[in-house]
Amino acid sequence: MKKTTIPTKKFILNYGLILGIISIIYGVILYMTDNVASRNWIFAVISAVILISIIFYGISAYKTANNGYLKLGGALKIGIGIALIGGVISIIWNITLMNVIEPDMMSQIFDMQREEMIKRNHNMSREQIDQNIAMAEKMSSPYIMPILSLIWNLFLGFIISLIGGAIMQKNRDVF
Numbered sequence: 001m002k003k004t005t006i007p008t009k010k011f012i013l014n015y016g017l018i019l020g021i022i023s024i025i026y027g028v029i030l031y032m033t034d035n036v037a038s039r040n041w042i043f044a045v046i047s048a049v050i051l052i053s054i055i056f057y058g059i060s061a062y063k064t065a066n067n068g069y070l071k072l073g074g075a076l077k078i079g080i081g082i083a084l085i086g087g088v089i090s091i092i093w094n095i096t097l098m099n100v101i102e103p104d105m106m107s108q109i110f111d112m113q114r115e116e117m118i119k120r121n122h123n124m125s126r127e128q129i130d131q132n133i134a135m136a137e138k139m140s141s142p143y144i145m146p147i148l149s150l151i152w153n154l155f156l157g158f159i160i161s162l163i164g165g166a167i168m169q170k171n172r173d174v175f
Contacts, residue, residue: 079161
């Protein structure tokens, strides 16, 4: 009797789309509450909880559909795939937000960063603050920011799926 595993593609697409849609909804909520530029740690925690929950749930759903069996490689494939699709959808939302909906958002963010630097570092000169903001502007270009965001999302997807796969892993019996 041949034992096969089910394809992961359906789970990657479904849960990647769910992650992307929830990320957009969360982004809209942040935008509507005027918290897009906020650096409050709670917003990062909520975003991480969303990512972790959906990747874990996607891996768990695959394991259930695969008769309770899960290899670590399959978990990694599913988790990274979900993070990739969700990340691309989230990047599309952010590009739309920053270029169409709120074109001057980056200047607002840099102004907030400048004010925070002045508050935190009283002994920092105006030139040093301007240099730091100039460096942040270079890193926030329309080409670099989405790439860094996607790399970060894939890295988190790898770590989350590695942990989830190690916890949920169950190989088929040899005999």
